[in-house]
Structures are given as structure tokens and as C-alpha cells.
Amino acid sequence: MSTVMQKAITPQMSAAYLERGLDRVAGFVLPAAAASAVTTTAALFELHGLGFPGSPFSPDRPIDILHLPVSPTATLLPATGGTDEASRQANGGKFLDRPPFAGTGFATTGDVVAPLSWLEHTRISPGARLWRFDPGAAEPELIGTYHGVAFGWQNHLAADELHALAPSKFVGHVAKLELGAFAADVKTDDDGGPTVVTLVTMSEQAEQHGFTRTKAGTWAKQVVAADVELFExxxxxxxxxxxxxxxxxxxxxxxxxxxxxxxxxxxxxxxxxxxxxxxxxxxxxxxxxxxxxxxxxxxxxxxxxxxxxxxxxxxxxxxxxxxxxxxxxxxxxxxxxxxxxxxxxVAGTGTGTDATARPQTAARGPASKHSATLQLIAQGLARVAPTGWTRVRVLCRMVGSRGEILAAATNPEGKELMLPGLPEDVTAAMSQLRHAGYEQGRGTWYTAMVTLVPDGTLTLNVDYTNEPRWSGQSGPLDPVEFAEDAKRYPRDAEHTPEWLRARLAEAGAAE
Incomplete structure (x- = not known):
């Protein structure tokens, strides 16, 4: 059973949770069990250190507290440091923050002392509950329950309405299978091993793959955990x-x-x-x-x-x-x-640390001036590449309004496997790459290949000169596409090869 942490939630964030379905959380947290005796707004205000400059909290107003089961992929750091560089170094911690943050790694009020941690951004875990403590009230009020990415937040203040936002690809569990990569909720057994995974998307097209629409407006499908790779x-x-x-x-x-x-x-x-x-x-x-x-x-x-x-x-x-x-x-x-x-x-305790150096990705060929776009392509490929890949390649051909993108990954045995279902991000990034590759008088490329290898090297090879060779499934290309492409990316005579002249002539004759 996972540890439950608690965190004070700002009024703005509470509204984002209950009214919009926001699913992220970060900041200072402490064990809920250690704070179970703290029930007044004045004591919660002191325990959670809510008197910082510009704070939206007050001991005389309601305070919302999130009870959060800790995700196995969450990163928790001891909240040690200080309010200036001298006190941070004296305490030997990472954090420099505003008072009442003390940097001791503990939060206190009255006789209660609780270890204080900082939680890096994570998706809220299913089963999280949002409680509202009112001044003078004997018991807190349960105002919201989070049911995971499929159903989102249940707003108990508004007839139990469900609200779910499109989940971020950069926070929370992801499940990868042949169909693609999806935000996921994961059920586990008593030993923490995954058993059932709920795949979630906002796309109506998922219905043809067995997804069903939830009351929150998402599309969801359950699969056995053995059929997917899980990661964050x-x-x-x-x-x-x-x-x-x-x-x-x-x-x-x-x-x-x-x-x-x-x-x-x-x-x-x-x-x-x-x-x-x-x-x-x-x-x-x-x-x-x-x-x-x-x-x-x-x-x-x-x-x-x-x-x-x-x-x-x-x-x-x-x-x-x-x-x-x-x-x-x-x-x-x-x-x-x-x-x-x-x-x-560190998964067992819900904590984590960076453990290795992070070498820069090396770009070769024309890639060095397109690093941001290439990072998008690399990110998309990683979501669909098989475990243990040794090389991933994307081949792109584009002319006018027509395009063809093929991707393949080489497995540890040296066999190259086609990658189906590339993310739309990759297609958009390749189109952006082609547009950015235009040179006055020379035009832009017709064929490009991006290669990524495990040491982080990205290579971009482009062909401005030769006629693209389309695969059989793409069918013949109308010469008008070349004419439209030439208008969009004009070339001077020196950079117009004979085959292109012939295609442009065919397009002119067809008009």
C-alpha cells in the first residue's frame, strides 16, 4: 500500500482541479499520518508554512488539503536548505525559499513534528481526495475525488460532476503497445506489480480500436499489463x-x-x-x-x-x-x-534522485540548426520504438500537399522493424523541418532522413536534387503537386534539375 502525503492546495489550484480537471501536483508535502491530529485552519496554516509572501492562504479562511497516494514514479526530495545562500549551505540542502520555510526538513505546529519533502511534478494518483477545512468546523468536508485520467476529478460541490483534461505526455504514466503510446492508469497487486492498465485518449478515432467513451468525455480501454510497456x-x-x-x-x-x-x-x-x-x-x-x-x-x-x-x-x-x-x-x-x-x-519509498550524467545530444549534418524540431521528432519516435533499439530512422518525402513518412527501428538482433502509428507530432515536425530548410534560389528538400542512435547522436540527411521515390502504397504523384511546390519554394534555373523541368512542363500542359 502506497504512502499517502498531504499538501495544502491554493484556491486557484482547487478550482482548476474541480472545475477543469487539472491532474498535476508539485510542491511541499508531508505524510498525512503524521498530520492526522492537525484539524484547525490555524494549525494547518502553521504546519504547511502558508504565511509566505503573496500567499493566498489565511488562518481565518477555508484551507483545502489534498491527500495524495504516492506514485511509484514520483520523486520526493528532503526539503532542506534555507532562506539565503548562507543558511542553505549551513543546512546542506538544495532549497532556497521564502520564510516561513526554515530548511530543516521538518514542519511543526504545537506538539506535531512531520518530515517535510518537496514533490516534483507528477500526475495525481487515482484515489486522491481533496478536503476543505473551514474555521471552527468540527470535521473537514470532502469536496473532490480524483479517479484517474479516464474519469478525472469528481466535484462533490457540483452534483458530483466529472471533469477530465487531456493528460500531458510529460507528467504521469504512459503505456506503450503496438497501437501507440497512451496516458495510463495502472492497477497493481499486493507486491506493487502492474495487473491491469487503462489506456486513455481524447481522440474519437480510438473507438475503432475498442475504446469506449467515459462519462468524463475521454476514451478508455483496459488491457492486461503484460501487453504493454510502462514508464513516465x-x-x-x-x-x-x-x-x-x-x-x-x-x-x-x-x-x-x-x-x-x-x-x-x-x-x-x-x-x-x-x-x-x-x-x-x-x-x-x-x-x-x-x-x-x-x-x-x-x-x-x-x-x-x-x-x-x-x-x-x-x-x-x-x-x-x-x-x-x-x-x-x-x-x-x-x-x-x-x-x-x-x-x-527510488521506487520503493516514493523518492527519486538523478543518478547519472546527462550528455548533450550531438547533431550532425544539417541537424545542428534544427535542434528544437529534431528533439520533437526524437521524442515522438521514443514513444513507439521497441525496447532495446539500437537505431531509429525516419524517412520523409514531401512535395506540394503530398507526403510520405516511414519509420523503422533496429532491434538488438540487427533486424529493422517498421514502426506503425507514428505520433502526429512527428509528421508536423517533419513538415516544419522542410519549411525551415528552404534556401532562396535553391528551394527545399524533397527527401529527408533522420537517424537516432543510443549514444544520443542525431543525424539529418536531406536531398534537394533527386526526384523522390514514392513507395507503392502512395500511388503516382500528380505533376501539379510539383508545380504548387515550386510556387511555394521557388528555385532558380541553376537548381532546377531536368526531371523537375519535365514535371513542371507536364503540369503546364495539363492546365
């Missing part, structure tokens, strides 16, 4: 020189990729200097273009009890000494998505 994606990066984690990502109206990032520097001075949003005590976030992030590394976190043999083997190969660490701590060493890094999370 941890996307780390650097932004203005500080370590950050990507917690969500999506396109802006102009097409560029925007990331919601949270600081992992644990330094309030730095976060405020960079004008990050203070979401809660110890939690600073902002939105930034993916292109502004450096050293982006995608890694998988896999609890040992959930890992398939191939996942553990790949982790041990990526992390020197990982096998010994796993035996000693109960941790599951996990491999970098794209082979670019490896991390280890």
Missing part, C-alpha cells in the same frame, strides 16, 4: 542556465512549439529574477518556446516492479553500476529516451 517521461532541459523540466508542450497559433516548464534549481531568488510564475511555495513555472531550451533530454522512469526485461537491460547498459544500485535500493534505473541520458528513481 521525464523531459529535462536548461533555460537561461538553470535546470528545468518540461511538464507540458503544444503548438502556438503561429506553429512554434511552446513548453510549460518548471524550475528544478530550487532557488526562489533565481526564479524571481527570471520572472517565473510562482504557482505555489517552492513551485515556479513559465511558458517558453522549445527553441529557447538547451540540452533537452528525454528520459524514462520505470519502477522496478513494472519494468520488462528489455527495459532493465537497456538501463543497465546505459548506467554504469546501475544493476548494483537497483539491488541495493529497489530502484529501477531508467534509460534516456533516444538514448541521450539515464536516470534512476
Amino acid at each position: 517521461i521525464h523531459a529535462g532541459a536548461r533555460w537561461h542556465g538553470i535546470p528545468v523540466r518540461i511538464v507540458d508542450q503544444g503548438p502556438a497559433p503561429d506553429g512554434q512549439q511552446l513548453c510549460r516548464i518548471t524550475s528544478l534549481a530550487h532557488d526562489a531568488d533565481v526564479a524571481e529574477r527570471l520572472l517565473m510564475d510562482k504557482v505555489d511555495a517552492g513551485v515556479y513555472e513559465t511558458t517558453a518556446p522549445l527553441a529557447d531550451l538547451e540540452d533537452v533530454v528525454y528520459a524514462q522512469r520505470v519502477p522496478k516492479a513494472w519494468a520488462k526485461d528489455g527495459q532493465l537491460s537497456q538501463a543497465r547498459a546505459a548506467v554504469p553500476g546501475a544493476a548494483g544500485a537497483t539491488a541495493a535500493t529497489g530502484a529501477a534505473a531508467t534509460v534516456g529516451v533516444g538514448g541521450a541520458a539515464a536516470t534512476a528513481g
